[in-house]
Amino acid sequence: MEVKMKKGDWMFFLVCLALGILAERSFLNGKIGLSYPVFITVFYGVFFWRYRSFAFTNKRLGLLMVASIWLLSTSFFLHSNMILYVLNFLVIPVMVLIQLVLITYPLHNQWHRWPFVQNLFLTVGAAIAYVYKFLMNAAKLAVRGLEESKSATIRKVLIGMAISIPLLFVIVNLLVSADQQFGNLLGAFPRWLLGLKIEEEVLRTIAVTIYALSIFGLFQVLRNKQPLPAKSQEPKDKMAWDSVISLTVLTLLNIVYLLFVIVQFQYFFSETLKAGFTYAEFARRGFFELLFVTMLNLLIISAIVSYVDKASKFMTLAIRSLLSLLVIFSGVMLYSAFIRLFMYEEAYGFTFARVLAHSFMVFLLVILCYSFMRIWMERLSLVRFYIISAIIFYTLINTVQLDRYVVDRNLERYSETGKIDIYYLNSLSYEGVEGLVELYKLNPDHPGLTDLLLQRRQEFLDSEESWNTINMARRNAEKALMELEMQ
Numbered sequence: 389m390e391v392k393m394k395k396g397d398w399m400f401f402l403v404c405l406a407l408g409i410l411a412e413r414s415f416l417n418g419k420i421g422l423s424y425p426v427f428i429t430v431f432y433g434v435f436f437w438r439y440r441s442f443a444f445t446n447k448r449l450g451l452l453m454v455a456s457i458w459l460l461s462t463s464f465f466l467h468s469n470m471i472l473y474v475l476n477f478l479v480i481p482v483m484v485l486i487q488l489v490l491i492t493y494p495l496h497n498q499w500h501r502w503p504f505v506q507n508l509f510l511t512v513g514a515a516i517a518y519v520y521k522f523l524m525n526a527a528k529l530a531v532r533g534l535e536e537s538k539s540a541t542i543r544k545v546l547i548g549m550a551i552s553i554p555l556l557f558v559i560v561n562l563l564v565s566a567d568q569q570f571g572n573l574l575g576a577f578p579r580w581l582l583g584l585k586i587e588e589e590v591l592r593t594i595a596v597t598i599y600a601l602s603i604f605g606l607f608q609v610l611r612n613k614q615p616l617p618a619k620s621q622e623p624k625d626k627m628a629w630d631s632v633i634s635l636t637v638l639t640l641l642n643i644v645y646l647l648f649v650i651v652q653f654q655y656f657f658s659e660t661l662k663a664g665f666t667y668a669e670f671a672r673r674g675f676f677e678l679l680f681v682t683m684l685n686l687l688i689i690s691a692i693v694s695y696v697d698k699a700s701k702f703m704t705l706a707i708r709s710l711l712s713l714l715v716i717f718s719g720v721m722l723y724s725a726f727i728r729l730f731m732y733e734e735a736y737g738f739t740f741a742r743v744l745a746h747s748f749m750v751f752l753l754v755i756l757c758y759s760f761m762r763i764w765m766e767r768l769s770l771v772r773f774y775i776i777s778a779i780i781f782y783t784l785i786n787t788v789q790l791d792r793y794v795v796d797r798n799l800e801r802y803s804e805t806g807k808i809d810i811y812y813l814n815s816l817s818y819e820g821v822e823g824l825v826e827l828y829k830l831n832p833d834h835p836g837l838t839d840l841l842l843q844r845r846q847e848f849l850d851s852e853e854s855w856n857t858i859n860m861a862r863r864n865a866e867k868a869l870m871e872l873e874m875q
Contacts, residue, residue, distance in 0.1 A: 400607070401604050417857075422464075422859070425458065428484075444492065464859070465860060466861065467817065472786055485508065489511050500772045511606070634696045648717075682722050685715075686752070690774075708763050730746075737809060737812075747785060751777070810827065821865040821868070825841070828874070
């Protein structure tokens with residue numbers, strides 16, 4: 389791939405350099421807040437300006453992903469959950485890459501197939517190769533220009549500096565020994581250099597360069613539609629699983645699950661487990677196993693629906709019926725896991741991880757319902773629905789204030805039982821601080837609460853907030869804490 393730079397490309401490189409500076413200011417200067425949605429907005433503004441005459445593909449999913457990316461970026465401004473903070477820091481760049489490749493992908497409505505994944509890696513490789521050749525060509529242009537005009541003069545200057553340095557070293561040492569004031573003057577120069585924090589500025593310059601070149605290389609490569617992997621457009625024989633084998637596997641699985649479901653009904657619809665902490669222990673031991681089995685069943689259902697070979701009407705009906713039973717049994721196991729986790733929360737309180745697990749089970753329930761529909765309606769696509777629903781689910785998790793929900797449920801539990809873990813609330817995001825303030829209003833004499841609030845108030849007083857770190861959850865918590873009158 390030959391890099392041919394036009395005047396417009398050089399101007400666009402300067403735009404990407406400005407984007408690189410904005411990225412460094414946004415991501416490498418304290419905790420990220422308002423800066424992320426600002427950067428994403430400017431980034432996509434530049435992208436759509438650059439591609440204003442480009443014929444995009446996969447527009448509906450592309451718009452969904454743009455909306456999702458922007459909402460995820462605003463979570464840095466609106467919320468402060470550290471788990472989602474770290475996840476989004478990793479997930480958003482990947483989603484941006486996928487979205488950009490998606491809407492410039494040569495094939496329409498083929499984003500759920502393997503060649504698209506290959507095209508992602510090809511695009512990254514092409515962008516890296518473009519940046520490398522761009523740097524090499526820029527270096528050649530610089531050298532060629534110097535050789536034509538001032539190369540001889542520069543060579544003489546370098547020779548003069550090489551001669552002067554050892555002479556200056558000897559002379560400066562002699563002058564310092566002769567005059568202490570001159571030595572102090574020269575000593576102030578290194579102190580001035582240290583005050584500039586040269587190492588930090590060099591690292592920031594490197595970061596700006598990496599950001600700028602990455603954005604520039606990616607945007608330049610995407611302008612040319614990427615070649616598809618070899619033989620990607622040739623029809624291939626679809627892998628087929630034997631229907632008799634699939635029927636046998638489904639029959640055995642359903643027999644085991646039927647026995648398990650019978651046991652579950654004994655537990656949850658009888659008086660078998662009604663003694664104290666037995667429920668909590670039972671819930672803790674079985675929750676993850678049931679969740680894993682449910683996801684494994686989803687994988688089995690998807691594989692058989694997608695790859696089982698065409699058989700007789702009776703065999704097809706039998707497989708669909710057994711798959712439907714498998715979905716029903718998976719639903720019962722999911723319900724069992726849901727109840728187990730609910731009992732565990734009643735015994736030990738609500739946490740972000742437990743509420744997140746509950747949310748994930750609701751997502752799995754939606755997946756199961758759609759899978760049941762797909763069993764009887766062949767025209768539906770499982771992979772597409774899984775991908776789209778996963779994007780929507782992850783976006784909702786970041787949009788809904790789960791920490792606020794955890795705080796509210798724990799305060800309700802405190803009102804009923806008098807039990808609450810103030811140190812866990814303190815470990816949450818800034819919504820946890822607001823929860824501590826509300827708890828103080830309910831019971832200012834709760835052990836350790838006043839000291840905890842005073843400590844958090846001092847942290848707010850000691851910290852500084854710049855434009856890029858602005859966070860609404862932090863501001864709300866700070867306001868509530870500063871307005872609280874403590875005894």
